[in-house]
Amino acid sequence: MSRAVLHGYFRSSAAxxxxxxxxxxxxDVEHVSVQLRKGQQQSPEFIDLNPAALIPVYVTExxxxxxxxxxxxxxLDEVAPQPRLLPAAPLERARVRSLAYxxxxxVHPIQNLRVLQRxxxxxxADDDAANAWARHYIEKGLAAFEVELARSPKTGRxxxxxxxxxxxxxxxxxxxxxxxxxxxxxxxxxxxxxxxHCATVPAFERAxxxxxxxxx
Amino acid sequence: MSRAVLHGYFRSSAAxxxxxxxxxxxxDVEHVSVQLRKGQQQSPEFIDLNPAALIPVYVTExxxxxxxxxxxxxxLDEVAPQPRLLPAAPLERARVRSLAYxxxxxVHPIQNLRVLQRxxxxxxADDDAANAWARHYIEKGLAAFEVELARSPKTGRxxxxxxxxxxxxxxxxxxxxxxxxxxxxxxxxxxxxxxxHCATVPAFERAxxxxxxxxx
Numbered sequence: 001m002s003r004a005v006l007h008g009y010f011r012s013s014a015a016x017x018x019x020x021x022x023x024x025x026x027x028d029v030e031h032v033s034v035q036l037r038k039g040q041q042q043s044p045e046f047i048d049l050n051p052a053a054l055i056p057v058y059v060t061e062x063x064x065x066x067x068x069x070x071x072x073x074x075x076l077d078e079v080a081p082q083p084r085l086l087p088a089a090p091l092e093r094a095r096v097r098s099l100a101y102x103x104x105x106x107v108h109p110i111q112n113l114r115v116l117q118r119x120x121x122x123x124x125a126d127d128d129a130a131n132a133w134a135r136h137y138i139e140k141g142l143a144a145f146e147v148e149l150a151r152s153p154k155t156g157r158x159x160x161x162x163x164x165x166x167x168x169x170x171x172x173x174x175x176x177x178x179x180x181x182x183x184x185x186x187x188x189x190x191x192x193x194x195x196x197h198c199a200t201v202p203a204f205e206r207a208x209x210x211x212x213x214x215x216x
Numbered sequence: 217m218s219r220a221v222l223h224g225y226f227r228s229s230a231a232x233x234x235x236x237x238x239x240x241x242x243x244d245v246e247h248v249s250v251q252l253r254k255g256q257q258q259s260p261e262f263i264d265l266n267p268a269a270l271i272p273v274y275v276t277e278x279x280x281x282x283x284x285x286x287x288x289x290x291x292l293d294e295v296a297p298q299p300r301l302l303p304a305a306p307l308e309r310a311r312v313r314s315l316a317y318x319x320x321x322x323v324h325p326i327q328n329l330r331v332l333q334r335x336x337x338x339x340x341a342d343d344d345a346a347n348a349w350a351r352h353y354i355e356k357g358l359a360a361f362e363v364e365l366a367r368s369p370k371t372g373r374x375x376x377x378x379x380x381x382x383x384x385x386x387x388x389x390x391x392x393x394x395x396x397x398x399x400x401x402x403x404x405x406x407x408x409x410x411x412x413h414c415a416t417v418p419a420f421e422r423a424x425x426x427x428x429x430x431x432x
Contacts, residue, residue, distance in 0.1 A: 051360040074309065
C-alpha cells in the first residue's frame with residue numbers, strides 16, 4: 001500500500017472536481033502535475049497510464065488506475081462515504097447527477113482546451129472565435145442550470161439542500177471557466193449565490209486552481 | 217400513478233442508451249418522439265420539461281422529471297436493480313463508469329447534432345468538414361476504449377465481464393454513430409467483438425434506432 005496519487009493540472013476543470021471531492025472528504029493524496037500546455041498528457045508514460053490522454057487520473061493506494069473525474073468521485077463516495085457527495089434517495093441522487101452531467105457532459109467537454117485547439121487547427125479559429133464558441137456553450141448550460149436551481153424547492157444553500165454534492169463539485173470549476181472566458185454571470189443569480197456560498201467552505205477554497213503548487 | 221414516459225428520438229445516442237437500459241430491465245414505458253431535425257426540443261412545452269433543450273427526458277410513474285441519460289440509467293439501476301447495470305464492488309463500478317464516461321463525456325457531446333450545426337453556422341463548415349470533426353473525436357475515443365478493453369483481464373464477452381453494463385450501453389450507440397460517419401472500425405477488434413455479441417442480445421436489438429416507430 002502506498003499513498004494514492006492524483007495526476008492533474010491546476011487549471012483543469014475535471015481535476016479541480018476531484019480536488020474538491022478529496023478536500024471535502026479530508027483525503028490526503030499525492031498530487032502530480034501534468035502540464036497540458038506543454039503536451040505532457042501525450043507522453044508515452046502518460047498514454048500508458050491513460051490511453052485517452054486526459055486528466056485526471058487517480059491511482060488508488062492499491063495501485064489501481066482510475067480515469068474520468070466523475071467515476072473517480074463516485075468511487076471515492078463509495079469507499080469513503082463521509083461526508084456523502086450524493087443523497088441517499090434515488091430520486092434525489094438522480095437530481096444531483098443530472099445537474100452534474102448537465103455540466104460534465106453538455107458544457108465542459110465542448111469548451112475544453114483540446115476542442116478549442118482543434119477549432120484553431122481545423123477551422124482557423126482565432127482567439128475571439130474560440131472564446132465565442134466557449135462562451136456560447138457555457139451560457140447555454142448555465143442558463144439551463146439556473147432554471148433548474150431556481151424552480152426547485154430542493155435547491156438550498158448548495159445546489160441540492162444544505163450540504164455540498166456532486167452538483168456543486170461540477171458547478172464551481174465550470175464557473176471558474178466561465179469567468180476566464182468573461183461570461184456575464186448576472187443572468188444566473190441562483191448560481192452566483194451558491195458559488196458565493198461555496199467560497200466560504202475551506203474545501204472548495206483549498207481546491208482552487210490558484211491555490212495549487214503548479215499554478216502559473 | 218401513471219405509466220413512465222421516455223421523451224426521445226430514434227437516432228439520439230443518449231435516448232438509445234436509456235432504451236437499452238429499459239429493455240435490459242424489462243421496463244415498459246410510453247415513448248414520445250421529440251423530432252430534433254424539426255427543432256421540437258426548442259418548443260416552449262419541451263423547454264419547460266427540460267430547460268437544456270436536450271433529450272432524453274424521463275418522467276417517472278410518480279410524475280417526477282429526470283434529465284440526462286446517465287442519471288436516468290443510474291436511477292433505473294437503483295430502483296429496478298435486476299439485472300444490475302453496474303457491478304457491486306467499488307473498483308469494478310469505477311471501471312465501468314470510466315468506460316461509460318469516456319464515451320458519454322469525451323466523445324459523444326463533441327460530435328452530436330447541435331455541435332455539428334454550430335460548426336456550420338459559426339465556421340461555415342460543410343458536410344465534409346463537419347464529418348471530419350466528428351470522425352476525429354470518435355476515432356480518438358474508440359482508440360482509447362479499445363486499449364482499455366484489450367489490456368484488461370476484466371473484459372469479457374461484454375465490456376466488463378459476461379453481462380451487459382453501463383459501458384456497453386454507452387458503447388453501442390457510439391458505434392452506431394461511428395458507422396453513420398463512416399469511421400473505419402477495423403483498428404478496434406475488441407470493440408467489434410463486443411458489438412457483435414451485443415447484437416445477439418434481444419434488448420440491444422429492440423432498442424436500435426431502426427426498430428423505433430419514429431425511425432425515418
